[in-house]
Amino acid sequence: MTPLGEVLARRILAEGPMRLADYMAECLLHPAHGYYATRDPFGRAGDFITAPEISQMFGEMLGLCLAQVWLDQGRPAPFLLAECGPGRGTLMADVLRAIRAVPGMTEAAEVHLVEASPRLRAIQRARLAPREVIWHESVATLPEAPLYLLANEFFDALPIRQFLRGATGWAERQVGLVEGRLAPGLAPPAWFDALAARRADTRPGDVVEICPAGPPIMAEIAARIARHGGVALVLDYGHWVSLGDTFQAVKDHAPCDPFAAPGLADLTAHVAFAPLAEAARAAGAQASAMTAQGVLLERLGITARAEALARGLRGAALDAHVAAHRRLTHPAEMGLVFQSLAIFPVTAPLPPGFDAARD
16 A cells, blocks of 8 residues: 555544545645655656647647737736646746737736646746746635636546435445455435536436536636636536546556555546536636637647648658647547636637637
C-alpha cells in the first residue's frame, strides 16, 4: 500500500467508509502525498499529455479567440488574463505569444494563475519568465476587473460524488477496506434532493455523478464576467449531462485501478457541462451551447495555421505536426470527446467559434 493509502486506511478504520469525493480530493491534493503535490504529471515523461503539450496551435487558437472577444468588448485595459489549472504554463505562454499580434492587448494583460501546487507554480514561473505572474489558491481571490479566463482540463479533476440508482433510492459510492485493501462500496439507498431532477431521465442501474465544487467555481467566474466583462473558455472531456460511471485513473499514459495506488495516479471524471452553464446563467452571465473541441478549433482557423507551419517542416517533424493536428481535431481522437463552453456577458457578442445556446 502506498504511504497515502496507509493514511486513508487508518482514517477509514477510525471513521468508517469515505465518500468518493473525499477519496479523490485526498489522492490529488493531500499536502504530503497527493498526486499534484509530489510530481509534474504532464508530458511524455509524466502520466498524460494535455492539448497544449500536443501542439502550440491549441493555445494560439484560444489566444486569437480571446483577442477577438477583447476587441469586441472595447479593448478594456487593464484586464485579467487568467487560467485555472495551468499545468506547466504552456497554454498561457502560447496565448501570450498569439495576442502579441493585437496592438495594446499584451500591455493591458495582467497574468493571474489559479494553482494550488507549489511544485507546479515553480514550473510555471520558469516557463513564463520574465512575465510578471500572480498566483491564487482559488478564483475567489482574483481582482475585480474584466476577466479573460481559460480552464482546460480543470473541471475534470474536481472531486465527484457518484450515485447508483436503485428501486428505493440512490446508493452513494464509498471507499472502504476489504481484506485490508482500499475498495469501492455502496452506502444504503436514499433519496437526495440534489438528484431529484434526474429521476425523470434515469432508471434503476444507472450511475449519475455530481461535482459539488464545479458550479460554485463557475458561478464565481461568471459573476465577475457579468460585472466587469470578459469571457471564460472551458475545454474538457465530458457531456452535457452526467450518465454512467466515468471515474478513472491514469498512470504512465495508461488506465489503471483508481484504488490500487492512491497518490501515484491521476484521478478524473467526465465533466457535465449543463450544471456549469446553469450556474453561469444564474450568476448573471450568458453561456454558449456546448461545442466540440474539433469544431471550435477548425472554426478558429487551426487548419490554416497548420498548413502555414507545415511549409517549414520535412520528414519526421512534418509527420508529427500532421499527427498533432489530427489528434486535436479529429472526431476519433480529441475532437469529439473534448467539448467546450464559453461564458460571456449578456450584452456581448457570441465569442468566435461557438454556437449560441438553444432556448
